Every structure is written in structure tokens, then in C-alpha cells.
Amino acid sequence: xxxxxxxxxxxxxxxxxxxxxxxxxxxxxxxxxxxxxxxxxxxxxxxxxxxxxxxxxxxxxxxxxxxxxxxxxxxxxxxxxxxxxxxxxxxxxxxxxxxxxxxxxxxxxxxxxxxxxxxxxxxxxxxxxxxxxxxxxxxxxxxxxxxxxxxxxxxxxxxxxxxxxxxxxxxxxxxxxxxxxxxxxxxxxxxxxxxxxxxxxxxxxxxxxxxxxxxxxxxxxxxxxxxxxxxxxxxxxxxxxxxxxxxxxxxxxxxxxxxxxxxxxxxxxxxxxxxxxxxxxxxxxxxxxxxxxxxxxxxxxxxxxxxxxxxxxxxxxxxxxxxxxxxxxxxxxxxxxxxxxxxxxxxxxxxxxxxxxxxxxxxxxxxxxxxxxxxxxxxxxxxxxxxxxxxxxxxxxxxxxxxxxxxxxxxxxxxxxxxxxxxxxxxxxxxxxxxxxxxxxxxxxxxxxxxxxxxxxxxxxxxxxxxxxxxxxxxxxxxxxxxxxxxxxx
Amino acid sequence: xxxxxxxxxxxxxxxxxxxxxxxxxxxxxxxxxxxxxxxxxxxxxxxxxxxxxxxxxxxxxxxxxxxxxxxxxxxxxxxxxxxxxxxxxxxxxxxxxxxxxxxxxxxxxxxxxxxxxxxxxxxxxxxxxxxxxxxxxxxxxxxxxx
Amino acid sequence: xxxxxxxxxxxxxxxxxxxxxxxxxxxxxxxxxxxxxxxxxxxxxxxxxxxxxxxxxxxxxxxxxxxxxxxxxxxxxxxxxxxxxxxxxxxxxxxxxxxxxxxxxxxxxxxxxxxxxxxxxxxxxxxxxxxxxxxxxxxxxxxxxxxxxxxxxxxxxxxxxxxxxxxxxxxxxxxxxxxxxxxxxxxxxxxxxxxxxxxxxxxxxxxxxxxxxxxxxxxxxxxxxxxxxxxxxxxxxxxxxxxxxxxxxxxxxxxxxxxxxxxxxxxxxxxxxxxxxxxxxxxxxxxxxxxxxxxxxxxxxxxxxxxxxxxxx
Numbered sequence: 001x002x003x004x005x006x007x008x009x010x011x012x013x014x015x016x017x018x019x020x021x022x023x024x025x026x027x028x029x030x031x032x033x034x035x036x037x038x039x040x041x042x043x044x045x046x047x048x049x050x051x052x053x054x055x056x057x058x059x060x061x062x063x064x065x066x067x068x069x070x071x072x073x074x075x076x077x078x079x080x081x082x083x084x085x086x087x088x089x090x091x092x093x094x095x096x097x098x099x100x101x102x103x104x105x106x107x108x109x110x111x112x113x114x115x116x117x118x119x120x121x122x123x124x125x126x127x128x129x130x131x132x133x134x135x136x137x138x139x140x141x142x143x144x145x146x147x148x149x150x151x152x153x154x155x156x157x158x159x160x161x162x163x164x165x166x167x168x169x170x171x172x173x174x175x176x177x178x179x180x181x182x183x184x185x186x187x188x189x190x191x192x193x194x195x196x197x198x199x200x201x202x203x204x205x206x207x208x209x210x211x212x213x214x215x216x217x218x219x220x221x222x223x224x225x226x227x228x229x230x231x232x233x234x235x236x237x238x239x240x241x242x243x244x245x246x247x248x249x250x251x252x253x254x255x256x257x258x259x260x261x262x263x264x265x266x267x268x269x270x271x272x273x274x275x276x277x278x279x280x281x282x283x284x285x286x287x288x289x290x291x292x293x294x295x296x297x298x299x300x301x302x303x304x305x306x307x308x309x310x311x312x313x314x315x316x317x318x319x320x321x322x323x324x325x326x327x328x329x330x331x332x333x334x335x336x337x338x339x340x341x342x343x344x345x346x347x348x349x350x351x352x353x354x355x356x357x358x359x360x361x362x363x364x365x366x367x368x369x370x371x372x373x374x375x376x377x378x379x380x381x382x383x384x385x386x387x388x389x390x391x392x393x394x395x396x397x398x399x400x401x402x403x404x405x406x407x408x409x410x411x412x413x414x415x416x417x418x419x420x421x422x423x424x425x426x427x428x429x430x431x432x433x434x435x436x437x438x439x440x441x442x443x444x445x446x447x448x449x450x451x452x453x454x455x456x457x458x459x460x461x462x463x464x465x466x467x468x469x470x471x472x473x474x475x476x477x478x479x480x481x482x483x484x485x486x487x488x489x490x
Numbered sequence: 491x492x493x494x495x496x497x498x499x500x501x502x503x504x505x506x507x508x509x510x511x512x513x514x515x516x517x518x519x520x521x522x523x524x525x526x527x528x529x530x531x532x533x534x535x536x537x538x539x540x541x542x543x544x545x546x547x548x549x550x551x552x553x554x555x556x557x558x559x560x561x562x563x564x565x566x567x568x569x570x571x572x573x574x575x576x577x578x579x580x581x582x583x584x585x586x587x588x589x590x591x592x593x594x595x596x597x598x599x600x601x602x603x604x605x606x607x608x609x610x611x612x613x614x615x616x617x618x619x620x621x622x623x624x625x626x627x628x629x630x631x632x633x634x635x636x
Numbered sequence: 637x638x639x640x641x642x643x644x645x646x647x648x649x650x651x652x653x654x655x656x657x658x659x660x661x662x663x664x665x666x667x668x669x670x671x672x673x674x675x676x677x678x679x680x681x682x683x684x685x686x687x688x689x690x691x692x693x694x695x696x697x698x699x700x701x702x703x704x705x706x707x708x709x710x711x712x713x714x715x716x717x718x719x720x721x722x723x724x725x726x727x728x729x730x731x732x733x734x735x736x737x738x739x740x741x742x743x744x745x746x747x748x749x750x751x752x753x754x755x756x757x758x759x760x761x762x763x764x765x766x767x768x769x770x771x772x773x774x775x776x777x778x779x780x781x782x783x784x785x786x787x788x789x790x791x792x793x794x795x796x797x798x799x800x801x802x803x804x805x806x807x808x809x810x811x812x813x814x815x816x817x818x819x820x821x822x823x824x825x826x827x828x829x830x831x832x833x834x835x836x837x838x839x840x841x842x843x844x845x846x847x848x849x850x851x852x853x854x855x856x857x858x859x860x861x862x863x864x865x866x867x868x869x870x871x872x873x874x875x876x877x878x879x880x881x882x883x884x885x886x887x888x889x890x891x892x893x894x895x896x897x898x899x900x901x902x903x904x905x906x907x908x909x910x911x912x913x914x915x916x917x918x919x920x921x922x923x924x925x926x927x928x929x930x931x932x933x934x935x936x937x938x939x940x941x942x943x944x945x946x947x948x949x
């Protein structure tokens with residue numbers, strides 16, 4: 001297979017000035033849309049798709065790819081500057097990114113986010129380029145029992161993120177799990193915790209919860225403490241220091257690996273993957289106590305993992321026609337309108353199309369870096385805007401963002417409720433990441449567990465026949481125990 | 491002595507509250523699990539598990555000593571309450587009055603409450619923010635709030 | 637004290653602003669439809685079959701009428717949330733509903749207390765059909781529906797089938813097949829997935845042995861030779877799946893579960909509005925440049941476009 005030849009051809013197609021211009025426009029639009037909370041890549045692409053309608057296929061695809069990456073990056077920008085994650089995947093970025101912004105280091109945070117995204121995304125695309133079909137087959141072998149194992153592994157992160165009080169961390173997680181169960185059970189259609197209302201039947205939307213827990217809570221805390229602005233610290237350098245960059249190299253590589261391979265598995269959400277990547281960095285670091293207080297690796301890891309996940313997600317997308325996330329689903333329908341027919345024969349039947357798309361992904365990545373690094377200075381200055389102006393802006397964005405997910409005021413009300421809850425949690429020293437993680441993981445845990453049991457008529461013996469699943473579960477338990485022990489030591 | 495008892499009581503109170511909430515939620519979850527008409531390995535499973543966990547954690551709260559929470563001072567508390575009430579009002583009024591008027595009012599109140607700007611600057615900021623958000627969300631993105 | 641004064645004054649000012657804007661709102665005229673943007677509510681998440689169908693219709697209508705037709709997603713509660721909103725809207729033709737099979741007969745068959753009635757909407761048109769394809773893994777020893785039936789009857793305890801949602805179309809299609817084949821369903825293993833895509837993926841990976849999802853969900857993997865179609869529920873063979881027999885040819889003529897999407901509106905929608913739409917859709921089906929068609933030879937182009945991604949919440 002003349003992979004490189006096709007890729008070169010794809011680049012030739014993608015690198016015309018006209019196409020580059022569309023890549024640029026797409027990046028800008030995508031970033032702007034991604035900056036708006038609640039409007040992540042999914043709705044971003046859905047909204048901007050009509051814009052590409054009047055273009056011929058190649059520039060349209062390039063623009064779509066650029067919009068997608070742009071939207072993912074935009075979500076990180078607000079996560080760092082004002083603690084509002086633009087979408088699920090940016091939640092982890094807020095943990096250290098926002099802290100860095102408060103310390104006057106918004107510049108390096110934004111910069112490392114852009115750099116890490118670029119490196120991981122590009123490396124991930126290399127993986128996609130050379131290993132797509134065989135990897136797709138591997139992805140197929142992961143079934144419900146293996147997913148269960150993965151989720152158990154991911155839950156071990158909860159313990160790690162619980163902070164000083166394990167009971168409080170676990171309580172937050174249990175709360176998150178409970179909220180996740182509200183609504184219609186997707187597998188059996190049974191109504192849970194709906195108390196007879198139609199609104200609760202749709203469940204509590206995840207984005208509304210994180211907008212409440214992060215954005216609204218932060219404003220309430222900021223108002224209470226009468227802060228003058230998000231950060232009054234003098235704005236330091238705009239770029240990370242050399243030693244920091246060097247330290248992040250390992251982080252970026254690890255994040256790429258984790259993100260790419262886990263992103264291959266359809267159904268493994270980027271949110272969970274970024275938590276895992278963050279946790280790995282914390283464990284391998286010699287100074288883990290910096291995490292949560294502005295550690296630059298804490299931004300590099302999730303950002304890199306996100307982009308690598310995207311690249312990994314393209315493997316089942318192209319090779320099997322299966323989108324790993326809703327955002328990829330919308331991207332797929334966009335691509336299909338232009339005649340892309342995904343499936344294992346894609347690379348054989350439409351090599352030029354596919355390689356043009358992949359080449360435009362590379363370009364999208366580069367374009368974002370070029371676009372955003374110079375803008376870091378501009379974005380970073382925003383943290384000094386007086387709070388009297390910032391707070392209303394944040395709140396308006398929060399309200400509209402929460403509304404925009406499902407066009408529902410119930411979600412806005414939820415955002416407010418969780419804003420208050422988040423405020424109380426901050427005051428009572430309950431950590432919020434475990435709640436968010438449990439919210440993400442519980443639906444996955446539930447479906448994986450129930451499906452696995454269904455496969456063997458309700459008996460847990462299914463796990464005995466699946467070595468990979470046992471491996472994951474074992475790892476999860478081992479990690480949890482290890483974390484518990486190292487906490488004792490401190 | 492008095493101070494010590496007051497301090498001790500205050501600490502226990504928040505722990506009791508948290509424990510109480512967790513226990514109530516746990517029981518609620520278990521009740522719901524029992525109510526559901528599905529198999530135990532189906533829709534009932536997770537509510538039951540989560541309910542049990544909540545109850546255990548609630549009990550744990552009663553057993554371990556709690557740290558003092560950092561309550562805000564009166565002025566801080568007033569500020570938070572005010573801002574939240576204004577926010578809630580904004581959301582309540584939004585579908586009925588329309589985006590521009592509601593947002594303009596909201597920003598006006600907030601900027602006035604939080605900042606020490608002159609009236610001219612306040613109005614200016616209000617108009618700017620309200621118009622900008624209208625342009626982006628309503629005009630460009632076509633969101634409809636009715 | 638002064639602070640409270642300031643706040644009170646501000647609230648008074650805001651009140652004036654609000655009342656003022658409300659009073660100066662323009663009055664609407666009543667000319668030909670549509671004179672302002674139309675909304676089609678899709679009660680499912682973006683990217684699904686319903687969503688894609690809606691966007692295609694919307695794009696076509698926008699172009700023809702010069703007024704934006706926007707798709708608004710309101711996912712939740714198996715489509716109940718969005719559907720409720722659409723049929724509760726004013727029947728002026730500016731809020732419509734994308735009405736798929738899952739919000740219609742199938743929903744009412746399963747749920748006993750749906751908050752709206754099946755005839756509580758004004759039907760406008762049927763937009764698409766998405767037939768069921770019964771599938772197995774590519775290297776499965778079963779080569780026909782009869783093989784599947786025999787195997788399931790011989791050893792139901794090891795027979796695993798996957799469906800997307802207990803009340804979804806696959807639940808009906810597979811159950812109908814198993815019943816008509818005389819398989820003791822209670823002894824089989826039913827694995828429920830949250831959507832069409834995870835179901836066919838699991839089938840391809842060998843985690844379940846049989847599935848009966850829609851053509852749009854199965855097409856990719858069938859064409860990619862990861863899963864094999866055993867029969868299609870349709871009067872004739874599907875273009876693009878010429879080697880897959882129809883259910884009748886496969887020996888099961890009574891199987892008739894089919895998926896579809898339609899357009900509907902709130903009850904009491906004016907006949908003029910309905911007519912405008914049906915005229916447009918008819919024109920579209922005759923227009924060779926339109927994105928979608930009902931004719932057989934256009935199914936090949938359209939159905940892959942309407943791939944359902946299975947992200948219903």
C-alpha cells in the first residue's frame with residue numbers, strides 16, 4: 001500500500017492557498033464556537049456545517065476538520081482563563097490551568113495547551129496514518145467485560161483525586177453517581193428518580209452540571225471574596241520556561257500514548273481519558289503535590305490526551321464507520337454528505353479522499369498552533385479584566401451555554417443548582433473532580449456491567465473467560481490499593 | 491470553656507448536616523431501587539449500589555472528626571446571596587421578556603453591585619455586553635429562547 | 637445604606653428598561669408562509685438518523701424558500717421531551733417536528749403513559765424509510781436466518797443477541813423473528829446496548845452473535861465485510877445489498893418491522909402550511925439534484941447518508 005504516496009498526494013491537495021485559507025477560517029470559527037461554554041465540537045460542527053455547504057468537497061472537509069480541532073481548543077481556553085470547561089474533555093484542564101491563570105501564568109498555560117495539543121494530535125495522526133486498519137480490529141475485540149475493566153481502572157482515579165479527606169472525596173463521587181442515574185435508563189427504558197415529571201426524565205445534562213460546578217461556583221466564590229479580577233498577579237512571561245517545556249516532553253508523549261490507544265475504543269469518552277492521563281502524570285511525577293495548584297504538566301497532560309484521543313477516534317471512524325463520540329458522529333455525517341463511505345474498504349476504494357482528509361487534519365493541527373500562539377498574549381490579558389465586568393459575562397455565557405445543549409431552561413436551572421452546590425462544597429472542603437468523574441463514569445460502568453452479565457445469562461462467570469478484562473480490573477484494584485497506601489504514609 | 495463548647499458544637503453541626511444529607515439520599519436511592527420494576531441485574535442494580543454506598547459514607551461522616559468549615563463573613567455572604575438571587579431572577583425572567591432587555595437589566599445590576607464605576611461607565615459596559623452577547627448568541631448562532 | 641440605595645435604584649432602572657423594550661416590540665403581519673425562520677425540532681441528539689434527515693430537509697427548504705429553516709435539537713427521554721415541545725407550540729407552521737418511528741407507534745406500544753397522544757400531531761409527510769437488516773458476524777457459521785433459528789432453538793442458553801435499547805426498533809425486529817421461529821426467548825441472552833453503533837460494533841467483535849438493526853446503522857460494517865447481512869425486511873432486495881435475500885425469500889414472510897422518519901406539526905396546523913410542505917417534498921423527490929428520494933435507486937445514495945449513530949439519550 002502506497003501510504004506515503006497517497007499522503008503526499010493528499011497534502012498536495014490540501015496545501016493550496018485556497019484550502020489553507022479555509023483551514024484558517026475553520027480554525028478561527030471553531031475556536032470561537034468552542035470558547036462558548038456548552039457549545040463544544042458536537043454542536044459547533046452541527047451549527048457550522050451549513051457554512052461549508054456551498055463549498056466543493058475538498059475545501060469543505062478541510063474546513064470541517066479545522067472547525068473540529070478549533071472547537072476542542074476553544075474549550076480549553078475558557079477552562080484556563082475562567083474555569084469554564086468548554087466541553088467534557090476540558091474539565092481536567094481547569095484543575096491546574098485555572099490555578100495557573102490565577103497565579104498570573106495564563107500565558108504559559110494557554111501556550112502549553114496549544115503546544116501539547118499540537119504535538120499529541122500530530123503524533124496521533126501519524127499513528128492513524130500507519131496503523132489504522134490493524135488497530136481497528138484490535139478495537140473490535142474490546143467488548144463489555146473489557147470496558148467494565150477499563151472503567152474500574154478509571155474509578156481508581158477517584159481515590160487519587162480525593163484530596164486530604166477520602167470520605168469527602170468518595171461522598172462527592174457517590175453524589176455524582178447518583179445524579180448520573182437520574183432519568184430514563186438507556187438500556188431498559190425504565191424511569192429512574194423522575195418522580196413523575198417529564199423534565200427529570202431526560203436526566204440531568206452533564207454540561208449543565210459542569211457549568212454550574214465550575215463557572216457559577218467560581219463566580220459565587222469570587223464575589224464572596226470580593227476579588228478585583230480573576231487574577232491580579234503581574235502577568236509573567238507568555239511562554240513556558242525552557243525547563244518546564246523539557247519537563248513536559250515526557251508528559252506529552254505519555255498523554256499521546258494514553259489518549260491515542262484509549263481513544264481507539266469506541267465509547268471511551270475523552271473526559272474519562274483526560275482524567276486518566278492527568279492521574280498518570282501525577283503518579284509518575286516526583287512532586288505530585290503540585291498538581292491541583294498550578295502544575296504545568298497538569299495542563300499538558302489532558303490537552304495532549306484530548307487531541308490524541310481525537311486522532312485515535314478517527315481509527316474506528318474511518319476503518320469501521322463507527323464514531324467514538326457524538327462529535328465525531330456529526331463530523332462523520334458531514335463527511336458523508338461529501339461522499340465519504342467509511343468502512344474497512346475506505347482506504348482501498350477512496351484513498352485520495354481519505355488521505356486528503358487526513359492531510360487536512362494535520363494542517364488543522366498546525367493551523368491552530370499558528371493561530372493561537374500569537375493570541376496567547378491577548379487571551380492572557382483577559383484575566384485582568386475587572387470582576388465587575390467579567391462576572392456578568394461569565395454568568396451570561398453560563399446561562400446561554402447551559403441552555404444551548406438541549407434548548408432547555410431546565411438545564412439552566414440545574415446549572416444554578418449545581419452552582420450553589422459547588423459553592424457549598426468549596427466551603428466545606430469537598431473536592432469537585434470526583435463528582436465530575438463519577439458523573440462521567442457511572443453510565444459507562446452501568447452499561448458495561450449489565451451487558452457483561454447479560455452475555456452469560458446473569459452470571460459473573462463471563463469475566464473468568466476474558467483475560468483482558470481481568471487484567472484491567474486487577475490493575476484498577478492494584479492502583480486503588482497503592483494510592484490508599486501512599487496516602488497512609490503521608 | 492464556653493468558646494470551646496460553641497466551637498465544638500459548630501463543628502459537629504456541619505458534619506451532622508452532611509451525614510444527614512448523605513443518609514437521606516442513600517435511603518432515597520434504595521427506595522427507588524426497590525420500587526423499580528426490573529430485574530436486580532437491570533435497572534435496579536446501580537441505584538441499589540449507590541444507595542448503599544451513600545448510606546455507608548453518611549455513617550462515616552458521623553464517626554470521623556470534622557474540620558471547621560470556612561464560613562464567609564456577613565458582608566461576603568450578603569454579596570453571594572444577592573448575586574445568586576439576581577442570577578435566579580434573570581433566568582426566571584429570560585423566557586418571558588426576551589434576551590436583550592433581561593440581559594441588559596442583569597448586567598446593569600451586577601456591574602453596579604460589584605464595581606465602583608461611574609454611571610456613564612456602567613451604562614456603557616451594560617450596553618456593550620448586552621449587545622455583544624446578543625450578536626453572538628442570538629444573531630449569529632441563531633439561538634431562540636422562547 | 638448607600639449601597640442598598642444604589643441597588644434599589646438600579647433595579648428600578650432595569651424595570652424601566654425591561655418594560656420599555658417590551659412596549660416597543662413590533663407587531664407582526666400575516667402574509668404568506670414562511671416569512672420568518674422556521675424551526676424543525678429533532679428530539680434526538682445531533683448526528684443521529686433523525687437529525688441528519690432533518691438537516692437535509694431544512695437545507696433544501698431554506699434554499700427553495702429563501703427563509704432559514706433551522707434544526708433545533710432537544711434530546712432526552714427517548715424523544716419525549718422534544719416531541720412534547722413541538723406539539724405544544726403554536727400551530728403557525730414555524731415550529732415543526734421531525735417525527736421518527738421511535739416517537740410514534742413503537743413508543744406507544746411500550747410506554748403506557750406517554751404525555752401526549754399519537755394523534756396529537758398534524759402529520760405532514762413521510763420522509764425516509766430505513767429497513768431492518770438481520771446480521772451476524774462475517775465469519776459466523778450461520779449462513780441464513782434458518783440457520784440462526786435452528787441454532788437458537790438447539791441451544792438457547794448460549795445464543796446471544798444484541799439490541800439497541802429495550803424499546804428500540806431492534807427489540808421489536810429481533811423479538812418478532814425469534815417468536816416466529818419458535819425460539820424460547822426467555823432462555824436466550826439479550827444484551828442491551830445504548831445505541832445502534834455500539835450494537836453492530838459488538839456484533840463485529842464477536843461479543844454477541846446476532847443483531848437486527850437498521851440498514852443505516854449496519855451498512856458500513858456490512859460493506860466493510862465485518863458483519864454479514866442475512867435478510868432484509870423489505871418487499872425487494874436493497875440496492876447495495878444485492879446478495880442479501882429479503883425476509884420473505886429467507887423463509888420468514890411475516891417479518892415487517894421497519895424504521896422511518898417523518899415530518900409533523902402541532903395539532904390544528906393550517907392546511908395551507910401542510911400543503912406548502914408536501915408540495916416542496918414532492919418536488920424534491922422529483923428533483924434529481926435533491927439530496928433525498930424515495931425511489932429505490934436513490935436509497936443507495938440516501939441511506940448511507942442517514943447513518944444512525946445510536947446516540948439517543
